[in-house]
Amino acid sequence: MKRKSGSTREEIAAYDENIVLWDDCDEAIVGIGERCGQPSVAIYDNGKLIECFVRQGMTHEEAEEWVDFNIRCAWVGERTPIILHTEPEL
Numbered sequence: 001m002k003r004k005s006g007s008t009r010e011e012i013a014a015y016d017e018n019i020v021l022w023d024d025c026d027e028a029i030v031g032i033g034e035r036c037g038q039p040s041v042a043i044y045d046n047g048k049l050i051e052c053f054v055r056q057g058m059t060h061e062e063a064e065e066w067v068d069f070n071i072r073c074a075w076v077g078e079r080t081p082i083i084l085h086t087e088p089e090l
Helices: 008-015 046-055 060-072
Strands: 029-033 041-045 082-084
Touching: 008 029, 041 046, 046 060, 046 082, 060 082
Parallel strands: 041 082
Antiparallel strands: 029 041
C-alpha cells in the first residue's frame, strides 16, 4: 500500500473498512498485518506512537506511560492493532 500524506485512514478503510485504528496516531501507522485465517490488523510503530503523544503536549515519560497502559495493554477484539518495536529495549 503506497502511503500519501493525510490519506492513511482513507487508504486503510479502502483496503478493509473494519480495521481498528487508534485516534490521533495516524503518523505511527507502518502498515497492515495479515495472518492465515485471521482478519487484517493495523501495525503501529511504538516509538512513533510515543512521538504522537509528545507532539500533543505530553512529556516523553507521560507518553510512554500512556502508550503502555492505554494502547499496548488495550484489547479491542481480534482486530486489536499490533505494536511494532523497531528499537527493542534489551
